[in-house]
Amino acid sequence: AQSVSQHNHHVILSEAASLELGCNYSYGGTVNLFWYVQYPGQHLQLLLKYFSGDPLVKGIKGFEAEFIKSKFSFNLRKPSVQWSDTAEYFCAVIRYGNNRLAFGKGNQVVVIP
Amino acid sequence: DVKVTQSSRYLVKRTGEKVFLECVQDMDHENMFWYRQDPGLGLRLIYFSYDVKMKEKGDIPEGYSVSREKKERFSLILESASTNQTSMYLCASSRPADSNTEAFFGQGTRLTVV
Numbered sequence: 619a620q621s622v623s624q625h626n627h628h629v630i631l632s633e634a635a636s637l638e639l640g641c642n643y644s645y646g647g648t649v650n651l652f653w654y655v656q657y658p659g660q661h662l663q664l665l666l667k668y669f670s671g672d673p674l675v676k677g678i679k680g681f682e683a684e685f686i687k688s689k690f691s692f693n694l695r696k697p698s699v700q701w702s703d704t705a706e707y708f709c710a711v712i713r714y715g716n717n718r719l720a721f722g723k724g725n726q727v728v729v730i731p
Numbered sequence: 732d733v734k735v736t737q738s739s740r741y742l743v744k745r746t747g748e749k750v751f752l753e754c755v756q757d758m759d760h761e762n763m764f765w766y767r768q769d770p771g772l773g774l775r776l777i778y779f780s781y782d783v784k785m786k787e788k789g790d791i792p793e794g795y796s797v798s799r800e801k802k803e804r805f806s807l808i809l810e811s812a813s814t815n816q817t818s819m820y821l822c823a824s825s826r827p828a829d830s831n832t833e834a835f836f837g838q839g840t841r842l843t844v845v
Contacts, residue, residue, distance in 0.1 A: 624773075627771060648829075650831060652833055652834075654836075661821075661836055661839060670831070708773060708774065710834075712825075713828060714828045714829050715828070715829075717762050717779070717827055717828055718779060718787070718789070719762070719764055719776070719779070719823070719825065720776065721766070721773050721774040721775075721776075722773055723771065723772055723773035724773040724774075
């Protein structure tokens with residue numbers, strides 16, 4: 619069965635610190651990769667996506683992610699977080715020909731002012 | 732503006748009741764999904780559908796069924812609600828993976844079974 623792994627479910631850091639969240643998936647073939655964010659009390663929103671091309675993708679609010687095919691990874695980064703980045707972050711993967719959109723367990727990120 | 736609409740934001744049902752959760756999308760998407768979201772467990776896929784009348788089990792289908800009679804509507808059915816089905820339920824829709832587009836989510840339905 620395909621799976622998506624996110625580690626360090628709870629992350630607490632101070633404003634201006636750098637953030638990196640890991641995401642690994644367990645199956646081969648062509649995939650599309652996503653990071654979604656859920657701010658407190660709000661619905662899921664797309665943060666960024668990777669389909670093909672440059673493996674370093676930039677999303678909204680200063681986030682970026684790097685796809686490393688050999689490592690089956692799609693890690694999310696932000697050089698300097700703000701209090702407003704407090705949210706839960708989910709990695710998601712969908713495979714060509716399968717159409718099953720699978721999510722990781724999420725990372726709860728708390729940024730302390 | 733694209734839209735995925737779930738019929739209820741909050742529902743309270745009694746144990747043993749049959750519960751219907753409705754989801755409608757206006758984007759002519761082929762794929763539709765039902766997830767439940769629980770703290771620390773992320774989004775777990777219950778069922779998905781890639782076409783009208785087509786469905787596939789997700790990771791936790793037990794106790795649930797689905798119906799997709801029309802392309803825009805995907806219903807989740809709890810045949811006999813139980814307290815362990817208290818959760819946030821999320822519906823999503825998307826085009827096929829090879830269309831290189833993302834999924835869009837509804838606002839969610841918070842179901843409490845008492």
